Amino acid sequence: MRRITFLLLLFCFAAMTSFGGGYQVGLHSTRNTGMGLIGTSLSYDASTIFYNPGGTSFLNEKWSFSGGLSLIMARVTFQAKDVNYQAHLEHLLNTPFYFYAAYKATDKLSLGLAVNTPYGNRLSWGDTWQGRYLIQNLSFNAITVQPTISYKFNKIIGIGFGLVWSYGTVNLNKALPLDYSGGEGQLNIKGSTIGFGFNAGVMVHPIEALSIGIDFRSKINMDVRSASATFTVPAAVRSEFPDSKVEVSLPLPANLDFGASYNINKKFMIGINLCYVFWKQYDSLVFNFRTKTSALDRTATPALYQNRLIPRIGLQYKINQIVTVRVGGYYDPSPVQSDYLNPQTPSSNEIGLTAGLSVFPVKGFSIDAAFLYLMGTKRDGTYSPENFAGTYYSAFYIPAIGLTYSF
Amino acid sequence: MKKILFIILSLALFTSCERKISEYAADKGSANFTTYISVGNSLVAGYADGALYHDGQIYSCPNLIAGQLQLAGGGAFVQPMVNSNVGVAIYPGVSPRLVLGYAADCQGNVGLSPVPAQGAMDPLAPVGYAVNNFGIPGAKSFHLIIPGYDTMNPYYARFARGLGGPVVSEFINLHPTFFTLQLGDNDVLAYALAGGSRDSITNPALFYFAMKTVLGSLLATGASGVMANIPDITNIPFFTTVPYDGLVIARQSLADSINMAMGFYGLPFHYVAGANPFLINDPSSPHPYFKVRQMQPGELILLTVPQDSMKCMGMGIINRATQLPYPIPNQYVLTLAEIAQIKAATTVFNTIIDTLATNHHVGLVDINSTLKQLSSESGIVWDGVHLDATFVTGGAFSLDGIHLTPRGNAVSANAFISAINQRFGSKIPYVDITKYKGVVFP
Known part of the structure; x- marks a missing residue:
């Protein structure tokens, strides 16, 4: 019963914001959030279905469940270049939330289902701010569902x-510099779509204490x-701006992850992770208006993201049977070039520091909590296609909670 | 569970502070902005949409500059305010401000068009207070140095203090510490606005003397400042909106009958279905009677051309009543020869301005290149606003096709601010152009 209420709660809050690079959300397990968002080499709960399905077959219990959510509090300040103007996000x-369920069908074969939110971006700068002709507010959510099969050849290797399957919604508002006596023009774009991709991984335990994982999550075209x-435009130019259907294309980039973790002793575990994000797949955000006029056509908003490697490190320490604590950190370099820095996704090189703990009131059940603090660096940038320049300074405060249950 | 949630939430509240970036630190550099005066013509006055009216003055280029200078020690900036948003009755029958509205043409087609604003104008009366904005619509360079100009230009008479003396004699009484000078445009523009048929381009020697005197009288007050050069006015919408080949003939049969008529008159012009050049006057034509010719690429038609006569009376081709060739009158056309004169004069005037600025250590505002950029294919892009020199939709020029919109003035103000910062090492922030409107649509 408790599980069901919890699940309902999760779906009610299906909204998120990006932090760190671009619009990828990294919060898919409260336990992993506690130790620097590593996870590719870990198979200690059902979140392995997402982080590395190769590890799912290494789960020991018949049933494993994991669910949780994070609260992202984004704080971004913008100072316009050479203009006496500041704005706050x-x-x-x-x-963002996650839910995983794994079932051990046989000793070697496991089945799993992941429901989570790997990509998304939701932000609002307000309706009247200086950058309103680029963006007022944006809500982009992608919920993915991933049925998974995992096979363990032996004690050493599993795949x-x-x-x-991804369901995405987008809702975007921006102002248009078309003045009329009552105000100025306005554009809203709203839609939803589905996309498909895959997630494949290999988990290797060359020796019992060492675990190595490689995982690839494909690009999803939304x-x-x-x-x-x-x-909303002045009546005089209404015929140039008819309400129209519009095609919007946004790729969710592929990820290649490599992770290794080592149990130093029964209490201590250290892990590293290298995550390569194929951000170059986000070349531009394309809007193709179906009803074309001299003012409306196919427009491509250049993004020109760069591929990025994110190094992560995490530590776990089991104090006793009841309490486990974790710390971690990572460096997330921005995929956005300085002359394409857009207030739609203000992004800077960020350092993430994390801490977390799990409490096991009974065997097999844990309450997990974590806190992630992201220190953004102050960043000067211009979105050159629209000549919008300024300094962005960000910080993110992200507490997370979760439940893990296996039996 | 509840306890953990509580701990997490309180932790979150505790840490949810904003990132601090230091605010823009304005600095006056080596300049003193305490008492700022602006001197010049209609571009300085805040004239727009074919009239001097209240909101146009509020968004005048110098008023926007003054607002920014106030961040670095600038004082109050007083303008000779018109209270009406329709205009001021400078002389009987003066046109009210234009607004974008709907009007029917001679064919009964209702379309978007600049139309006169409704409402009462301010009566012409002295404002009765000293002003900082010496923008005088219609003023040429030498007008500022002739005594009794207040009797010739009612715009100046509204705020003139030293009656009878030249405009330049007033500056000393204001104790200005800083000035912007934008003058000389009318020395070539007045000729162009008359289609080269009336008025004349100011003699360069007079221009030099006048500009030197005006600048000298400003500097004599102890003030420092910047001065703007003159844009190539042939790029403004007043001259570029009506195309030289805007005569569209719907069918070849119609073109054929026009060709036949022209042949009958002994005129060697050939018309085709589609776009054709308009007919204009040409005194050098060899034809014994019809001194006309077709327009050439690069020649310009003024925005004030009577478009109804063109649409319904055959102006620019054959008069529908008399069936005779019907050239566009000279005052609505700039020929290549006239354009060459305008461009040559602009170059000479800008050389003079450049030399004066250099010799007197006055900052130069290169409005000429700002306008060049504005009239280029890509226009000027700022904070997601695309501005260009297209009439109405370009957003920069007001409905008279000559003067700027508030948004255009903001771009102009930023060109001044850039020059001020460069000359005086000051740090005056730019105007946020997204705060100002372009052309207002109905």
Whole structure:
């Protein structure tokens, strides 16, 4: 019963914000969040279905469940270049969530299901701010469902594969510099779509204390074929801006992860992770208006993201049977070039520091908590296609809670 | 569970502080902005949409500059305010401000068009207070140095203090510490606005003397400042909106009958279906009677051309009533020869301005290159706003096609601020152009 209420709660809060590079959310297990978001080489709970399906077959119990959510509090300050103007990102509370269930069908074969939110971006700068012709507010969510199969050849090596089905919604508002006596023009784009991808991984235990994982999550093309574009414009130019269907294409980039973890002794575990994100797949955000006029056509907003490698490190210490604590950290270099820094995804090189703990009131059940603090570096940038320049300075405060249960 | 949630939430609240970036630190550098005066013509006055009216003055380029200078020690900036948003009755029958509205043309087609604003104008009366903005619509360079100019230009008479003396004699009484000078545009623009048929381009020697005197009288007050050069006015929408080949003939049969008529008159012009050049006057034509020719690429038609006559009376081709060739009158056309004169004069004037600025250590505001950028294919992009020199949709020029919109003035103000910062090592922040409107649509 408790589990069901918890699940319902999760779906109610299906909204998130990006932090760190671009619009990828890294919060898929409260335990892993506690130790620097590592996870590719770990198979200690059902979150392995997402982090590395090769590890799922290494789960010991018949049933494993894991669920939780994070609260992302983003604080971003913008100072315009050479203009006496500052803006703050509105304080939206964003809540990415995850739920995993794994079933050990045979000793070697496991089945799993992951439901989580690996990508998303939700932010609001307000309706009247200086950058309103680029973006006022944006909400982009992608919920993915991943049925997974995992096979363990022996004690040393296991593989896994999951099909990823993704449901995405987008809702974007921006102002248009078209003045009328009552105000100025406005554009809303709203739509949803589904996309497909896969998640494949290999887990290797060359010796009992060492675990090595490699995982690849494919690119998912989110092509919203029929979003609706609604214009609020002066009556005189209405015929140039008819409400129209619009195609929006946004790729969710592929990830290649490598992780290794080592149990120093019964209490201490150290892990590292290298995550390579194929951000170059995000070349531009394309809007293709179906009803074309001299003012409306196919427009590509250049993004020109760069591929990035994120190194992570984490430590876990089992104090006793009841309490386990974790710490970690990582460096997340921004995929955005300085002349393409857009207030839609203000992104800077960030250092993440994490801490977490798990409490096991009974064997097999834990309450997990974690806190992630992201220190953004102050960053000067211009979105050159629109000549929008300034300094962004960000910080993210992300508490997370979760439950893990296996039996 | 509840306890943990509580701990997490309180931790979150505790740490949820904003990132601090230091605010823009304005600095006056080596300049003193305490008392700022602006001197020049209609571009300085805040004239827009074919009139001097209240909101146009509020968004005048110098008023926007003054607002920024106030961040670095600048004082109050007083303008000779018009209270009406329709205009001021400078002379009987003066046109009110233009607004974008709907009007029917001679064919009964209702379309978006600049139309006169409704409402009462301010009566012409002296404002009765000293002003900082010496923007005088219509003023040429030498007008500022002739005594009794207040009797010739009612815009100046509204705020003139030293009656009878030249404009330049007023500056000393204001004890200015800083000035911007934007003058000389009318020395070539007035000729162009008359289609080269009336008025004349100021003699360069007079221009030099006048500009030197104006600048000298400003510097004599002890103030420092910047001065703007003159843009190539042939790029403004007043001259570029009506195309030289805007005569569209719907069918070849119609073109054929025009060709036949022209042949009958002994005029060697050939018309085709589609776009054709308009007919204009040409005194050097060899034809014994019809001194006309077709327009050439690069020649310009003024925005004030009577478009109804073109649409319904055959102006620019054949008069529908008389069936005779019907050239566009000279005052609505700039020929290549006239354009060459305008461009040559602009170059000479800008050389003079450049020399004066250098010799007197006055900062130079290169408005010429700002306008060049504005009238280029890509225009000027700032904070997601795309501005160019297209009439109405370009967003920079007001409905008279000559003067700027508030947003255009913001771009102009930033060119001044850039020059001020460069000359005086000051750090005056730019105007946030997204705060100002372009052309207002109905």
